[in-house]
Amino acid sequence: MARIVGGLTTSHVPAIGGAIAKGLQQEPYWKPFFDGFLPVHAWLDEVKPDVAVVFYNDHGLNFFLDKMPTFAVGAAPEYRNADEGWGLPTLPPFQGEVDLSWHVIERLVERDFDVTTCQEMLVDHAFTIPLKLFWPRGCPVTTVPICINTVQFPLPSARRCWQLGQAVGEAIRSWDSDKRVVVIGTGGLSHQLDGERAGFINKPFDLKFMDSLLHDPEWATQYSIHELVEKTGTQGVELLMWLATRGAVPGFVRKVHTNYHIPISNTAAGMMALEALE
Numbered sequence: 164m165a166r167i168v169g170g171l172t173t174s175h176v177p178a179i180g181g182a183i184a185k186g187l188q189q190e191p192y193w194k195p196f197f198d199g200f201l202p203v204h205a206w207l208d209e210v211k212p213d214v215a216v217v218f219y220n221d222h223g224l225n226f227f228l229d230k231m232p233t234f235a236v237g238a239a240p241e242y243r244n245a246d247e248g249w250g251l252p253t254l255p256p257f258q259g260e261v262d263l264s265w266h267v268i269e270r271l272v273e274r275d276f277d278v279t280t281c282q283e284m285l286v287d288h289a290f291t292i293p294l295k296l297f298w299p300r301g302c303p304v305t306t307v308p309i310c311i312n313t314v315q316f317p318l319p320s321a322r323r324c325w326q327l328g329q330a331v332g333e334a335i336r337s338w339d340s341d342k343r344v345v346v347i348g349t350g351g352l353s354h355q356l357d358g359e360r361a362g363f364i365n366k367p368f369d370l371k372f373m374d375s376l377l378h379d380p381e382w383a384t385q386y387s388i389h390e391l392v393e394k395t396g397t398q399g400v401e402l403l404m405w406l407a408t409r410g411a412v413p414g415f416v417r418k419v420h421t422n423y424h425i426p427i428s429n430t431a432a433g434m435m436a437l438e439a440l441e
């Protein structure tokens with residue numbers, strides 16, 4: 164059966180992609196952010212995952228407000244990136260892991276998650292930038308993208324995203340394959356891009372949330388979506404991807420590395436790398 168090697172979570176601010184394209188990683192503004200990934204590169208070189216299952220939220224590239232699935236799972240042989248209008252370089256397609264996609268979809272529907280299946284799917288900065296951060300020399304893994312709606316209300320609850328993560332983790336571990344899988348969650352941490360609270364950041368909450376993922380991973384499920392928006396900002400609610408990731412990597416974990424840096428663009432940029440111990 165397939166093995167989950169661990170979970171990786173990171174923010175996915177588009178400006179990061181611009182900095183990578185311009186080679187600004189060592190500039191004073193960017194260095195504290197990019198340096199946070201160096202220990203993770205060493206860990207990935209060691210554990211050598213074959214596949215990445217990526218929880219992320221599309222921001223209007225593949226799904227727009229007219230059709231917005233709550234949960235969508237990619238089942239495509241490849242995932243193309245396209246111009247989102249941020250001035251980001253468009254990346255070559257990412258390879259899918261179709262057999263795992265369908266296995267995950269079947270297990271999820273069996274467990275009463277009524278997911279949308281996508282045999283074609285464009286992937287935006289929330290998918291491409293984290294993969295570039297974790298594998299700067301090029302993406303060596305095949306992928307299964309899983310989209311969670313954090314763009315248009317109503318959003319799935321934190322509890323439901325935790326349960327989705329658990330079900331995805333069980334599906335991966337029951338996949339008849341000897342491949343090694345890393346689970347990735349992208350988004351957050353606290354940020355708000357619009358309205359009166361634009362620029363809102365909540366460092367105490369972010370740090371408590373990161374700590375909870377190590378020692379008390381269901382802690383954030385006590386909050387409603389409106390409470391999470393109040394505490395983390397309208398886009399900070401993207402932390403649901405981190406919760407789903409930890410749901411998929413249950414039990415005890417070893418902290419490989421964490422980083423937290425304020426701000427990158429409008430966002431409190433966080434990163435966690437957790438190794439699965441069971």
Ligand code: DHB
Binds near residue numbers: 175178350351356
């Ligand atoms: C920013 C953050 C995001 O999560 C995003 O999707 C777009 C922009 C920002 O802080 O600029």
Ligand code: FE
Binds near residue numbers: 398
């Ligand atoms: Fe975002």
